[in-house]
Amino acid sequence: MARSSPRRRTVLFLCTLSLSGTYLCYSLLVCCGGGAALGPAGAVGGGSRCRPAPSPARKKLLQQPPPACPGRRREPPAVAAAAAAGPGANSSGPARLPGAKRLPHAIIVGVKKGGTRAVLEFIRGHPAVRALGTEPHFFDRNYQRGLDWYRSLMPRTLETQITMEKTPSYFVTKEAPRRIFNMSRGMKLIVVVRNPVTRAISDYTQTLSKKPDIPTFEGLSFRNRSLGLVDTSWNAIRIGMYVVHLEIWLQYFPLSQIHFVSGERLITDPAGEMGKIQDFLGIKRLITDKHFYFNKTKGFPCLKKTESSSLPRCLGKSKGRTHVQIDPEVIEQLQDFYRPYNIKFYETVGQDFRWE
Numbered sequence: 001m002a003r004s005s006p007r008r009r010t011v012l013f014l015c016t017l018s019l020s021g022t023y024l025c026y027s028l029l030v031c032c033g034g035g036a037a038l039g040p041a042g043a044v045g046g047g048s049r050c051r052p053a054p055s056p057a058r059k060k061l062l063q064q065p066p067p068a069c070p071g072r073r074r075e076p077p078a079v080a081a082a083a084a085a086g087p088g089a090n091s092s093g094p095a096r097l098p099g100a101k102r103l104p105h106a107i108i109v110g111v112k113k114g115g116t117r118a119v120l121e122f123i124r125g126h127p128a129v130r131a132l133g134t135e136p137h138f139f140d141r142n143y144q145r146g147l148d149w150y151r152s153l154m155p156r157t158l159e160t161q162i163t164m165e166k167t168p169s170y171f172v173t174k175e176a177p178r179r180i181f182n183m184s185r186g187m188k189l190i191v192v193v194r195n196p197v198t199r200a201i202s203d204y205t206q207t208l209s210k211k212p213d214i215p216t217f218e219g220l221s222f223r224n225r226s227l228g229l230v231d232t233s234w235n236a237i238r239i240g241m242y243v244v245h246l247e248i249w250l251q252y253f254p255l256s257q258i259h260f261v262s263g264e265r266l267i268t269d270p271a272g273e274m275g276k277i278q279d280f281l282g283i284k285r286l287i288t289d290k291h292f293y294f295n296k297t298k299g300f301p302c303l304k305k306t307e308s309s310s311l312p313r314c315l316g317k318s319k320g321r322t323h324v325q326i327d328p329e330v331i332e333q334l335q336d337f338y339r340p341y342n343i344k345f346y347e348t349v350g351q352d353f354r355w356e
């Protein structure tokens with residue numbers, strides 16, 4: 001065999017080197033190429049995308065199973081594009097502001113007049129939680145605006161913080177469970193429930209305060225009162241048929257991802273209910289009985305201080321108002337109407353709310 005010259009050997013060596021380099025780059029690209037589509041470690045919301053393993057600190061805070069990539073129904077282009085874009089966090093904007101806007105990790109989805117504002121105001125006092133103060137109504141009225149719009153409304157959060165919002169009408173919006181699932185199947189859902197009769201009266205009291213000319217509560221509640229025929233098409237009645245709405249949510253989310261708060265106990269024992277909510281969110285129990293005092297004038301528990309101020313604060317005038325007087329017989333008829341729904345609801349969620 002002829003011996004190769006030193007010049008040939010050098011050329012051969014350089015060729016081998018360049019081939020190895022190309023292969024190394026290619027391997028790195030194949031291995032990490034998906035990274036661009038992944039959210040930042042710890043971003044739970046932000047579309048039904050596969051997530052990288054959260055950092056240990058984040059894991060401790062959220063204790064949430066990482067969502068797998070679910071099969072999706074078709075979404076409006078804006079929603080689909082934002083979900084495909086991946087990152088739950090949007091750190092565009094002034095570079096110096098800390099944190100990023102992220103899609104929610106937990107949502108208070110209902111129920112109207114259940115005590116949703118109280119839960120939101122109490123939980124946002126926790127350092128690991130940041131919440132949107134207004135109701136975005138994204139999954140019912142504003143869905144066409146897309147996920148980028150929704151995210152842009154959110155407060156900035158650090159990676160270790162939970163983003164929350166509340167919109168009580170989601171609970172009775174048929175499309176909401178599917179839409180939320182499509183955004184994040186790992187979403188934590190909170191539902192504040194209250195005796196459906198008291199809830200209906202509270203709802204009616206609110207409507208009456210805005211439209212004093214509406215018919216009476218009795219008139220709206222029944223199709224035929226003497227026959228005991230309740231008008232289930234009236235929203236104030238329909239919302240309280242909790243189990244009917246819950247069944248749709250359960251087609252998408254397991255019960256372990258839904259936490260039910262007793263609207264009644266939220267008033268008599270706010271720290272107890274908040275303790276359970278913090279456990280559900282996987283955050284330390286920092287909101288305790290030290291945070292509340294009972295305000296005799298208001299007749300409700302209030303906060304000793306808030307997220308933004310060290311002064312005591314009660315909820316506004318529209319929360320905890322005096323209800324319209326209703327004939328006790330009407331109340332009894334409605335209790336009878338709701339009984340089977342309530343029982344089925346207790347059985348489904350495995351909790352007795354004692355509304356009888």
Ligand SMILES: Nc1ncnc2c1ncn2[C@@H]1O[C@H](COP(=O)(O)OS(=O)(=O)O)[C@@H](OP(=O)(O)O)[C@H]1O
Nearest residue numbers: 112113114115116117118202300301315319320321
């Ligand atoms: N701490 C405290 N302070 C004031 N109000 C409290 C509180 N905790 C629970 N609640 C009850 O919350 C009821 C209003 O419920 P929501 O906040 O869900 O109403 S809304 O759907 O957002 O309009 C409201 O209903 P009404 O009593 O009928 O006004 C209250 O009973």
